[in-house]
Amino acid sequence: MTAVVPETATPLVRLTDAGKNYGNIIALRGVTLEVSGGEVTCVLGDNGAGKSTLIKIIAGLHEHTSGSYEVEGEAVHFSSPREALDHGIATVYQDLAVVPLMPVWRNFFLGNEVRKGLRMDIGFMRETTKKELLDMGIDLRDVDQPIGTLSGGERQCVAISRAVYFGAKVLILDEPTAALGVKQSGVVLRYILQARERGLGVIFITHNPHHAYPVGDRFLLLKRGQSIGYYRKSEISRDELTALMAGGAELEELSHELESAGGASADAAKILGEEVHDLGIDRVSTKEAP
Amino acid sequence: MSSTLETRPGPPPPAASDERVARQSPLSRLLARPEVGALVGAILIYIVFFIVAPPFRQPESLSSVLYVSSTFGIMAVAVALLMIGGEFDLSAGVAVTSSALFASMFAYQFTLNLWVGVAAALVFALLVGFINGYLVVKTGIPSFLVTLGTFFMLRGLNLALTKAVTGNVATNDVSNMDGFDSAQKVFASSFTIGNVSIRITLLWWILFVAIGTWLLLRTRLGNWIFAVGGSAPSSRAVGVPVNKVKIGLFMGVGFLAWFMGMHNLFAFNTVQSGGGLGNEFIYIVAAVVGGCLLTGGYGSVIGAAIGAFIFGMTNLGIVYAGWDPDWFYFFLGALLLGAILLNSFVRKRAEAMR
Numbered sequence: 332m333t334a335v336v337p338e339t340a341t342p343l344v345r346l347t348d349a350g351k352n353y354g355n356i357i358a359l360r361g362v363t364l365e366v367s368g369g370e371v372t373c374v375l376g377d378n379g380a381g382k383s384t385l386i387k388i389i390a391g392l393h394e395h396t397s398g399s400y401e402v403e404g405e406a407v408h409f410s411s412p413r414e415a416l417d418h419g420i421a422t423v424y425q426d427l428a429v430v431p432l433m434p435v436w437r438n439f440f441l442g443n444e445v446r447k448g449l450r451m452d453i454g455f456m457r458e459t460t461k462k463e464l465l466d467m468g469i470d471l472r473d474v475d476q477p478i479g480t481l482s483g484g485e486r487q488c489v490a491i492s493r494a495v496y497f498g499a500k501v502l503i504l505d506e507p508t509a510a511l512g513v514k515q516s517g518v519v520l521r522y523i524l525q526a527r528e529r530g531l532g533v534i535f536i537t538h539n540p541h542h543a544y545p546v547g548d549r550f551l552l553l554k555r556g557q558s559i560g561y562y563r564k565s566e567i568s569r570d571e572l573t574a575l576m577a578g579g580a581e582l583e584e585l586s587h588e589l590e591s592a593g594g595a596s597a598d599a600a601k602i603l604g605e606e607v608h609d610l611g612i613d614r615v616s617t618k619e620a621p
Numbered sequence: 622m623s624s625t626l627e628t629r630p631g632p633p634p635p636a637a638s639d640e641r642v643a644r645q646s647p648l649s650r651l652l653a654r655p656e657v658g659a660l661v662g663a664i665l666i667y668i669v670f671f672i673v674a675p676p677f678r679q680p681e682s683l684s685s686v687l688y689v690s691s692t693f694g695i696m697a698v699a700v701a702l703l704m705i706g707g708e709f710d711l712s713a714g715v716a717v718t719s720s721a722l723f724a725s726m727f728a729y730q731f732t733l734n735l736w737v738g739v740a741a742a743l744v745f746a747l748l749v750g751f752i753n754g755y756l757v758v759k760t761g762i763p764s765f766l767v768t769l770g771t772f773f774m775l776r777g778l779n780l781a782l783t784k785a786v787t788g789n790v791a792t793n794d795v796s797n798m799d800g801f802d803s804a805q806k807v808f809a810s811s812f813t814i815g816n817v818s819i820r821i822t823l824l825w826w827i828l829f830v831a832i833g834t835w836l837l838l839r840t841r842l843g844n845w846i847f848a849v850g851g852s853a854p855s856s857r858a859v860g861v862p863v864n865k866v867k868i869g870l871f872m873g874v875g876f877l878a879w880f881m882g883m884h885n886l887f888a889f890n891t892v893q894s895g896g897g898l899g900n901e902f903i904y905i906v907a908a909v910v911g912g913c914l915l916t917g918g919y920g921s922v923i924g925a926a927i928g929a930f931i932f933g934m935t936n937l938g939i940v941y942a943g944w945d946p947d948w949f950y951f952f953l954g955a956l957l958l959g960a961i962l963l964n965s966f967v968r969k970r971a972e973a974m975r
């Protein structure tokens with residue numbers, strides 16, 4: 332397991348030693364990351380590891396406070412998400428960034444309204460929203476209903492299909508499968524693969540190694556705001572990834588702790604240890620793998 | 622930029638008749654519109670005064686009601702848009718007077734054509750709106766507080782500056798100055814239809830309501846107004862220029878405050894420096910009665926117009942009915958409460974459509 336050697340071709344997005352402080356809280360420190368076209372980079376880590384902070388820098392929501400950020404070789408300092416969007420970087424935020432009281436179609440096109448002269452082309456936007464959501468397997472009754480009335484998963488699908496629709500070069504997904512059922516998760520993973528085939532760079536944040544491993548080309552592991560590993564797929568196995576990840580690592584720790592206590596705890600530790608192992612091999616849908 | 626992705630297992634074909642849609646009746650769809658409560662209220666109030674106040678039935682009375690409604694309704698257009706955008710402007714009432722004072726004294730003191738004063742007042746009013754908006758978006762302090770500050774500042778400025786310049790509580794009569802006649806035609810003339818005299822502010826009101834509604838429902842800017850009021854962080858995240866929209870909305874209030882100031886100036890020829898006080902609440906009442914949510918993100922310009930019409934009807938209807946006008950504010954408060962209750966009911970329905 333060695334670190335990825337930087338490529339010679341200019342990547343779409345390159346963070347070098349990037350860091351972010353919120354006042355005196357260091358949320359992210361010294362993270363290096365590259366995303367090239369036709370490549371999926373997975374970012375993995377515990378809750379609070381700094382994953383969202385990382386993608387908020389790339390998406391232009393926050394400015395990095397140290398290190399450098401380059402888009403297609405050009406150093407950038409985005410002061411608003413608009414600038415990132417104008418560079419073709421679209422994001423699905425963890426909180427989805429939707430306006431609950433607004434109709435679904437208005438949310439879908441918010442910030443990217445299609446216009447006919449001065450007016451919005453409402454017919455086109457309605458139909459497109461309906462169609463894009465159907466493609467995701469979401470059959471909405473009515474694209475005019477406030478998005479706040481959709482279920483959490485449906486809302487997530489709207490946010491994802493919106494980013495897929497507008498993401499020209501780089502697509503960022505912050506835990507897109509967290510609230511989704513099996514079928515929609517499958518669709519999201521397929522979207523990620525299709526985006527890769529179209530030559531987009533994808534940054535995929537997830538807690539689930541079974542979602543990450545099949546679609547990812549590179550894996551960045553974060554812990555307490557720092558990078559604890561950056562691997563190509565060839566350099567890491569699914570089991571190793573699972574063990575390194577949030578959950579896996581913790582379970583292992585937990586298992587060791589229980590083991591040292593002896594007695595009944597040792598049995599529990601055994602079960603936990605098996606679980607850690609099982610997590611890596613079972614329940615993996617290999618058909619998602621490229 | 623559009624790229625349609627194919628999914629391998631085809632999506633379920635859209636059912637011709639979706640069994641889940643049937644539950645939503647056309648009535649509940651109508652009820653989900655923000656202005657429907659105000660419309661029902663307006664019809665009821667109209668019927669009540671039609672029955673109890675015989676003078677109310679005269680066409681001239683309707684014309685007077687519409688005039689009073691328009692003087693508040695024009696401001697309510699901008700105030701409603703601002704409220705949908707998630708902000709308040711408590712300085713809106715005195716800003717009307719400030720604009721009128723500014724135009725009048727500027728032209729009078731420098732013996733200029735009144736139109737120069739009118740133009741200078743426009744710059745002034747837009748600047749006040751800009752400052753309000755800029756302070757709100759840059760400091761993040763609630764607009765309620767920021768504009769409370771500018772409200773007091775303008776109020777003091779109106780009184781003090783007028784006294785300093787004219788030595789009086791009102792400005793000098795401008796009716797003999799250059800440009801008065803043409804300006805009066807634009808801002809404060811009237812015309813007759815049949816034998817009913819109609820004030821030109823009614824036409825301006827209709828025009829501003831039409832523009833405001835079109836802007837809100839049909840343009841990108843309208844989408845952004847709903848969005849910044851509904852959730853500013855989400856709007857920013859998807860690339861909406863939140864600060865610009867909000868500042869623009871405050872400047873919209875400034876623009877219409879200027880317009881109403883010009884109406885007052887050319888309708889009365891002189892401006893009382895203490896005027897306009899308390900009107901900011903009536904604009905807000907009109908917007909809320911018309912279905913605007915105090916928390917932003919929801920509402921309608923037509924609703925605010927209906928709200929202003931309700932205000933005008935009640936204001937004059939009480940007089941026509943021969944009741945003690947002191948009751949007016951009691952009714953106004955009751956109306957506001959009723960509207961808020963109705964709106965929260967309607968909105969819960971709208972949100973619970975599924």
Ligand SMILES: Nc1ncnc2c1ncn2[C@@H]1O[C@H](COP(=O)(O)OP(=O)(O)OP(=O)(O)O)[C@@H](O)[C@H]1O
Pocket residue numbers: 353356357358376377378379380381382383384385425
């Ligand atoms: N606006 C903020 N102000 C202060 N601290 C913040 C802010 N946003 C995040 N943090 C802190 O930065 C750290 C990283 O947060 P971040 O949201 O990036 O975690 P995450 O890896 O996305 O977690 P999760 O898996 O729960 O989404 C956390 O400790 C969090 O408390």
Ligand SMILES: [Mg+2]
Pocket residue numbers: 382383384425505
């Ligand atoms: Mg997160």
